[in-house]
Amino acid sequence: MDRSRIPNPTNSDLKVWAKYAWAYPVLESDAGQNLCAECHKTLGCGRTHGIYFYDTGHCDNCGKVNELVNCKIAHRIEDLGISDRLYYETRLPRIRK
Numbered sequence: 001m002d003r004s005r006i007p008n009p010t011n012s013d014l015k016v017w018a019k020y021a022w023a024y025p026v027l028e029s030d031a032g033q034n035l036c037a038e039c040h041k042t043l044g045c046g047r048t049h050g051i052y053f054y055d056t057g058h059c060d061n062c063g064k065v066n067e068l069v070n071c072k073i074a075h076r077i078e079d080l081g082i083s084d085r086l087y088y089e090t091r092l093p094r095i096r097k
């Protein structure tokens, strides 16, 4: 992807930003696992994800209610060079529901 095409949105642009094409692969891609921080240590991808990628739910591995991260979603955004904080502000899904 050509990063020069990714604009630098202001807060008022974020609703529009959420509709940008880069978001669709995130929404349509295979689920991947939602993992709590503890399970991410052993079953996760080995990267450390920003705190804003985490959302509350039942961990797919241990079943506990916790703050979870979905590596597939996080990777998609990280690889685009978009910060976890900005992704959070778009209100797009951070974990699979």
Ligand SMILES: [Zn+2]
Pocket (backbone or CB within 6 Å): 035, 036, 037, 038, 039, 040, 059, 060, 061, 062, 063, 064
């Ligand atoms: Zn877990």
Ligand SMILES: [Zn+2]
Pocket (backbone or CB within 6 Å): 040, 044, 045, 046, 047, 049, 069, 070, 071, 074
């Ligand atoms: Zn991960």
